[in-house]
Amino acid sequence: MASSNLHSNSSEQPLPPGALxxxxxxxxxxxxxxxxxxxxxFVVAAPSGAGKSSLVKALLExxxxxxxxxxxxxxxxxxxxxxxxxxxxxxxxxxxxxxxADAFIExxxxxxxxxxxxxxxxxxRIQQGADVVLEIDFQGAMQIRNVFANAVLxxxxxxxxxxxxxxxxxxxxxxxxxIELRMRNASxxxxxxGSFDYVIINDVFERALFDLKSIVHAQRLRxxxxxxxxxxxxxxxxxxx
Ligand SMILES: Nc1ncnc2c1ncn2[C@@H]1O[C@H](COP(=O)(O)OP(=O)(O)OP(=O)(O)O)[C@@H](O)[C@H]1O
Ligand SMILES: Nc1nc2c(ncn2[C@@H]2O[C@H](COP(=O)(O)O)[C@@H](O)[C@H]2O)c(=O)[nH]1
Numbered sequence: 001m002a003s004s005n006l007h008s009n010s011s012e013q014p015l016p017p018g019a020l021x022x023x024x025x026x027x028x029x030x031x032x033x034x035x036x037x038x039x040x041x042f043v044v045a046a047p048s049g050a051g052k053s054s055l056v057k058a059l060l061e062x063x064x065x066x067x068x069x070x071x072x073x074x075x076x077x078x079x080x081x082x083x084x085x086x087x088x089x090x091x092x093x094x095x096x097x098x099x100x101a102d103a104f105i106e107x108x109x110x111x112x113x114x115x116x117x118x119x120x121x122x123x124x125r126i127q128q129g130a131d132v133v134l135e136i137d138f139q140g141a142m143q144i145r146n147v148f149a150n151a152v153l154x155x156x157x158x159x160x161x162x163x164x165x166x167x168x169x170x171x172x173x174x175x176x177x178x179i180e181l182r183m184r185n186a187s188x189x190x191x192x193x194g195s196f197d198y199v200i201i202n203d204v205f206e207r208a209l210f211d212l213k214s215i216v217h218a219q220r221l222r223x224x225x226x227x228x229x230x231x232x233x234x235x236x237x238x239x240x241x
Contacts, residue, residue: 038228039126040219041148042066042133044212045141046156047186048111049168051202055156056135058209059216066131066216069121072098075113078173087115106136106143111181115140129228131216138192145195152219154212155196159203161186 046052060068072088074095083089090098095114098104105123107116117134125132134144144151158164164186168179193199198215202208219225227234 038129040131041126041151043141043144043151043153044133044135045138047164047189048182049164050156050158052135052156055209055212056133059212066133067125068133069117071115071117073113073115105147106140108137108139110137111185138189153196154198154215155193157190157199157201159201
């Protein structure tokens with residue numbers, strides 16, 4: 001388990017133009033085939049402030065069959081954030097050790113800090129057939145796709161850049177220079193939306209939440225999922241395949 005030593009968040013950095021290509025790819029290690037993981041893996045990405053944490057939190061309150069994961073990060077905690085709840089806040093050397101031990105399914109540099117999803121946070125649950133949601137950046141989402149071809153990639157867009165900025169300001173968690181950086185990075189991130197399966201525009205919150213719930217529900221109605229969940233019905237109806 002990660003220690004609670006905190007790494008100070010000295011300077012956040014812009015995403016380099018080739019951030020995706022340059023991202024370390026834990027996916028190269030490979031963590032198993034789709035057939036071994038009957039649960040659904042939902043990946044939610046968005047520029048900072050678009051509202052992905054708020055939407056995922058609301059989804060989890062409504063749907064107890066979806067499980068979140070807690071990522072590791074070298075970022076310092078914000079005001080009320082707690083180690084082990086929002087993130088495992090770990091120093092850089094511990095993050096390095098986890099990378100060296102191949103402990104991440106994916107990890108990336110985001111806004112000058114490193115963030116990663118531990119393999120153990122995902123694999124056991126999906127193996128047991130549970131649904132898991134990851135709230136990660138687009139670089140991580142692309143790595144996940146390399147490992148889990150059937151992962152469902154969802155991108156959240158804000159209704160406008162002005163609203164994005166105003167949400168970051170209203171949230172009141174980040175310094176003005178950090179907000180500027182996140183706004184600059186937002187364009188790079190939003191340019192990746194075309195690589196995702198679904199796009200939700202988070203304008204009216206309840207509408208966006210309905211969209212997110214619909215995607216989760218539709219995934220559970222896919223033939224392969226129904227075939228597994230309703231095996232007896234299929235058998236009784238004489239459907240073999
Ligand atoms: N539809 C919405 N309308 C108005 N405000 C919203 C909406 N959705 C989220 N917000 C607010 O916008 C702010 C940013 O939301 P949130 O923290 O969920 O974003 P995020 O995408 O998870 O950001 P980060 O990547 O930095 O964690 C919060 O104050 C949240 O309450
Ligand atoms: N690739 C990953 N990105 C992650 C992970 N956990 C969070 N994130 C993303 O980082 C930014 C910034 O988050 P913040 O909490 O500092 O505002 C945001 O886009 C997150 O989605 C992860 O495990 N891997």
